[in-house]
Amino acid sequence: MHLPAILALQTVPFAGLILAGKEDKDLFTVVYIAALGLILALDFLLGGTFEIATAFGGGVR
Numbered sequence: 001m002h003l004p005a006i007l008a009l010q011t012v013p014f015a016g017l018i019l020a021g022k023e024d025k026d027l028f029t030v031v032y033i034a035a036l037g038l039i040l041a042l043d044f045l046l047g048g049t050f051e052i053a054t055a056f057g058g059g060v061r
Helices: 003-010 012-021 026-046 049-057
Strands: none
Touching: 003 012, 003 026, 012 026
């Protein structure tokens, strides 16, 4: 598994804690699922850690 996928999936328990105690859950849920889906889709489509960094950073090391 790639590092971005691991870091994205690590946020799931913390999102559960926020959803358990928050009154207005709808907006947070939509934004969280959208962000998680985008991160995992980028990791899947670009195939690894270094490609994501170069896709957004333009080759910054």
